[in-house]
Each structure stands twice: as structure tokens, then as C-alpha cells.
Amino acid sequence: MVKRLATSPHDPLGITDSACKNQSVMVSVQYDPFNTNIPIRSTTIGKSRVARDPITMHTSRRSNSDIACVTSVEIVRSDQEFQLGTAMASSSDRETAVYVAKLAEQAERYDEMVEAMKNVAKMDVELTVEERNLLSVGYKNVIGSRRASWRILSSIEQKEESRGNEHNAKRIKEYRQKVETELINICKDILAVIDEHLIPSCTAGESRVFYYKMKGDYYRYLAEFKVGNDRKVVADESLKAYETATTTAESELPPTHPIRLGLALNFSVFYYEIMNSPERACHLAKQAFDEAISELDTLNEESYKDSTLIMQLLRDNLTLWTSDISEEAGDVVIMTNLHSSYFAIF
Secondary structure, rough: OOEEOOOOOOOOOOOOOEEEOOOEEEEOOOOOOOOOOOOOOEEEEOEEEOOOOOOEEEEEEEOOOEOOEEEEEEOOOOHHHHHHHHHHHHHHHHHHHHHHHHHHHHHHOOHHHHHHHHHHHHOOOOOOOOHHHHHHHHHHHHHHHHHHHHHHHHHHHHHHHHOOOHHHHHHHHHHHHHHHHHHHHHHHHHHHHHHHHHHOOOOOHHHHHHHHHHHHHHHHHHHOOOHHHHHHHHHHHHEEEEEEEEHHOOOOOOOHHHHHHHHHHHHHHHHHHHHHOHHHHHHHHHHHHHHHHHHHHHHOHHHHHHHHHHHHHHHHHHHHHHHHHHHHOOOOOOOOOOHHHOOOOO
């Protein structure tokens, strides 16, 4: 079908027209930048017909008529061809971004890996499992190095304070706050991508659990160093995200699914570390472990390794936490971020 686009001073399609007397007329038409080579039959200017350059999409002509204006643009292109061309450009961009992300991962250039996968996420399409994992791994490494830096600096800062070396402690504090700013920016970045692109574009229950778990994780990372009311706000957001992920996981995924198990692992760490609730953490971890054990014979070979690994981490945390509880006889000493030896996954 040939599309004929009539122009007017209020043309919503982006085609501009001009009316003038004895002056040059320049007409611009905006199309998909990846598909600019569209054959144009002609443009009518006054009573004359002028061929339009199919590459530049511009034409200029002086007219002796009283009114020189564009009256129509005729595009020899079908709706189906237009949609196909746009889809091909989008697909090519997506493949390129994914390939760049893989290269960046191999080169351990995780900031660039994140940028490449953000471009894919912003296409507002449902990510494949591979794309989802690339995005997660990229951010895991970007945030992980800063979290490690923060813990080291906080430990050194405490030692300097205990020695009464206030001058050094002040220097370290300033450096630690710089790292905290980086952590905040990274978390805000991925949380915006999740809320604005990933969650609205996902339809599968597995993806929904994955993204809400991610959301809970990154709010938890903020809660690791925030204080006062700021800490309460991000902790509440983390709790809500984990609860939403858990509700979906229980209805959409089997107990042995690695994403459901990973969610239970990280949610239990949230209760232990952020909410200071070791009893609740142990209950959640034990429930997830027991449910998975009861259905272990249904576990498919593809996810067996991942699922059993996470189950082992759940059991290790349970052993550690129950030992702490029994040793203190109810007076539980909560591990700090500085020396935590329990396990969580990204």
C-alpha cells in the first residue's frame, strides 16, 4: 500500500511545509535513521513537480508562483516493509549490544558491559535468559567492587578511631563517603532500569521473580551503609520487593528452581543482616531448603548444579546462624557488614 502524507501547518507526522513568495523552499522529512534510503516519487511545489533526493530527503526550489508550498509527499513503501525495516534495525542493535557486553565481560570492563546491556533493556523488550544474566553479572561486578571497598575502608576507619587517630579517621571517612556516593549512583541506575523498562516489559513469571529479587538486592545494598530514616526507607523498599518476588515465585516456580532458591537465600540474608531478625532468617532459609529437598527427585539435569549449590549455601547459613543463636542463648550478636561470612548470591 502506498502511503500518501498530506502536509499542513499542523502536520503531526513531522513533515514541515512553508509558504513564501519568490523564495527558496526547504522541506525536511524525518524517518527511522537506519532506513533513510526511501524512494520518493515527487513533491509538488506550487504547480511544479520536483524530484526529491531519496538520500538527503531534502529539496529546494525557487518558484515564480504566487504561493510556493508543499502539498504532498508520496512514499513508495508499504506498511509491512516499514515495520520490517524498523524491526531489522532494532534486532541488529540488540545483537551488537549483547556482543559488546560479552566482549566487555571477557575483558573485565564491567562499566562498559553495564552500558551495553542498559541499551538492550531500554529497548523495552523482554530479555532472554542470556541477556538477563549479562545485565545481572555486569551490575554485580560494578557494585561488588564498591561494596568490597566500602567494607575495607569501614574496617580501617574503625581501627583508626579505636587508636585515637582522629586525623586519619577523618581522611578515611571522606574516602568512604566517596565510595558511598558511587554505590548510591549505581543502585539508583539499575533500580530505574528495573522499574522503567524491565518489569513493565516482562511477561514470564520467572523474569518477574528475577527482577523483583534484583530490586530487593539493590535496595539491600543501600541499606548496608545508610543510617537513620534513610536506612529505614530503603530497607522497607527492599522488603516490599522481596515479598513481591516471593509471592510470584511460590505461584510460578517450583521449590527447586534456582531463581526461587536464590531469592530465598538473599531474602534470608536481608532478615539476618538488615532487619536483625535471625529467627526469621533461619525460618525462611530452612523452609526453602526443606521444600527443595522434598522435590529433589523432580530436578531437571539442566538446573541441578545451580540448585544444589544454592541449597548448600542455605544449609551453610543455617548452620552458622543457629550456632550464633544457641551460643548466645537468645542474646544474638549480629554480624556486621565488615566481617560477614554468610552467603548470598546475585
